[in-house]
Amino acid sequence: MKLHLRIWRQKDGSSPGQFGEYDLDGVRDEMSFLEMLDVLNEQLIDGGEEPVAFDSDCREGVCGMCSLVINGKAHGPLAGTTTCQLYMRHFNEGDVVTIEPWRSSAFPVLRDLIVDRSAFDRIMQAGGYVTLHSGPKPEPNSIPIEPEVAEQALDAATCIGCGACVAACPNGSAMLYTAAKVSHLGLLPQGQPERYGRVKKMVDQMDQEGFGACRNYAECEAQCPKEISINFISQMNRDYLKATLSEPVDRRSKMSSQ
């Protein structure tokens, strides 16, 4: 198969970028999309040209390192699939394939197709944990968890933090990511003590990072490679509302005379 590739090339965060045009022959059905880029890169390197920089690591669809907007869709045309698990059998002879990095002001481009997603880590650091030390812990079967609840928590926790939700959203909102993280712990008994503080801190951090607001386009859900449900956003909104309505009472303050 022969393809025409239009690939975003950008030297670094402070340089302007533009599309590079490449014709690639010998693409086979059983290549993954990233293997197809590997083949292009090998050809470029052999010829002494700079290869296209892109992130990838596990290539099994679970590390969340790979990205790419392919013909306008985050992780390409297939639902529920990361770019590394997208195979070339879904493309046709002569196709023009446009490849861009995630586009979001909260994810600045570092080079070519690589962006800086550290904003996601900072949202996690704001509260995406159960506060604890390593050491002896209660016997886990002493707190039974309904299998349905554990499954729901896992549905949220299955988020791989790739950033496709942000790239897919016309507003560049990170609500689906944050909601998945908040809901994972919010559903489980272990996450209850910090539940409302957590949602407040994580949502506030999300806002500070410059992500856009959610307008219910639902593009995030449609393009999420793990098909995480937008219902988690409603769940998070409910928790957030509760959190803001129930600001802790200041136990030591004096009653002010009316």
Add this chain to the structure above:
Amino acid sequence: MDFNAKIPDGPIEDKWTGHLESIRLVGPRNRPKYKIIVVGSGLSGGATAASLAAMGYKVNCFCFQDSPRRAHSIAAQGGINAAKNYRNDGDSVFRLFMDTQKGGDYRAREANVYRLAQCSTGIIDQAVAQGVPFAREYGGMLANRSFGGVLVQRTFYCRGETGQQLLLGANSSLAEQIRNGGVKMHTRSEMMDLVVVDGRTRGIVYRDLVTGEVRSESADAVVLATGGYCNVYFLSTNAKGCNVTAIWRAYKRGAAMANPNFVQIHPTCIPASGDHQAKLTLMSESLRNDGRIWVPKNQDDQRKPSDIPEEDRYYYLEERYPRFGNLVPRDVAARNAKDVCDSGMGVGSTGYGVYLDFCDAIHEQGEKAVNAKYANLFEMYERITSDDPRHTPMRIYPAPHYTMGGLWVDYNLMTTIPGLFAVGEANFSDHGANRLGASSLMQCLADGYFVLPATIGDYLSRHPSAEISADDQHFKAVEHEVRDRLLKLMSIKGNRSASSLHRQLGKLMIDHCGISRNQQGLEEALRKIPQMKEEFGSQLSVPGSDDQVNQALEHAGRLSDFYDFAELMCRDALHRDESCGCHFREEHQTAEGEALRNDEKFANVSAWQYRGEDNEAELYQESLEFEAAPLAQRNYKT
């Protein structure tokens, strides 16, 4: 000279608790004065960094990925073992210990393995407390599944993504410590070398993969949690970035490398489809619980697998190993797959594949029940191959997956360089010559949550914290060496990518130092590796510059260390003139084709010490004692 592992005295079940009570502690007021570097942020590194910071130490944690959550532990699918005996099927700490020793073909250190089994139950408690959503039964109790090589059900799991959930757990604790200022996280930063001053580890030199800057970080101790080196084969189940550089650099600075030839070839991976193949994808071993492995009896059977009747199918594992059947240990399963394919019975376009069939399981349990266990694995398989395993049997073939070898460590997980520790897959300690399924997550977390946080105090308490500046001349000298190495790679200006050179090395290694090895092949590999290294030195092309993101340069640097490491692997495999676990020397097998150990000569750990560029590595030995689990021939047949 033999290596002393500093194993505590006393009966095996009291060694660890006794050790914990006797080792020196660092008081809470002094801990913030100590700086510790953790390289790697996977299960062992992330757990170590989080645990140490929670105790009060000042931690700098490094990873080459853009986020600590992406370390390759995340890809572990099947589960994690723990001797909880929730199934009431006779499990115990001792039985987990025995299974691990036997699975490792008696080439692991008893005291470490017993400690691992002891720590296993606490890991589940810790993970559940973090919010890891393990599978539950209807009543809300934790569920278990079976895994290869054992006769009890002790594996805890989260669908097919146990590694991801455990890593997110460790990662959440790490995030908490980053928030609290206990951990400074350095992402997109690759360790390039180790700095040893006056015989003690004092820090690392690393490269910022965004700006290309080479910088140093100093510390009172360094913990390497940098994973395994399967990518020496180019094609493996490891992530693309996995490499040997950190432990290889440590080796060159004086840390002994133990059993480097011990590599687990995982029996259930998706076969390669062509030269473009970038990596191999694992299908969890848990599939062997319900899938039946077979090949057509007739070599030229062109029928669709579903059209081949029972009598024309060869269920070779079930026939050869009636007691364990499809659940034999990984090395046995891998070798048998190669064996049937070598004899021409393999399936698929390359002839190197066997069927893993779920028809019977679906027939007996219903599609819904089977889906509940494996749906995500089935989908993953279908995405890659466009076949639905619910209707067409999977095609699988073994692939390099895990490295039991690694840096030699004593009972405290310290290498032969004072102040340098190694945890998780990066050390050699617990799995002997073959790792059982669902044991790597267990070892990483035992090391990270429980073992190292205790044992590192013993070292630190003997060395008062002393700030050494990263501007010190020792650091500057190593930085200089690192920059020189990078410039040398950039200046070759040949016309071949690191990928194409790497593929060539990988082919050589899988052919001669893979599922089975022999003297002739290993000697040939030892002749060819230096030639390949020379080709690398004259043909490598690294376009671009070193002051920017340059993935071609990253790959070239890692590959250059793989050449030297591959040589040591082959030398180690050649020296170990016996078969044991994964290390199958064709010269040494039983009449039934099983690995034949030579306990008289090789009941020991081979530890190689670097002796300079122009000299061969020197071999030391740690002899292994077998008191609690006496040596026995492995037998999975009856």
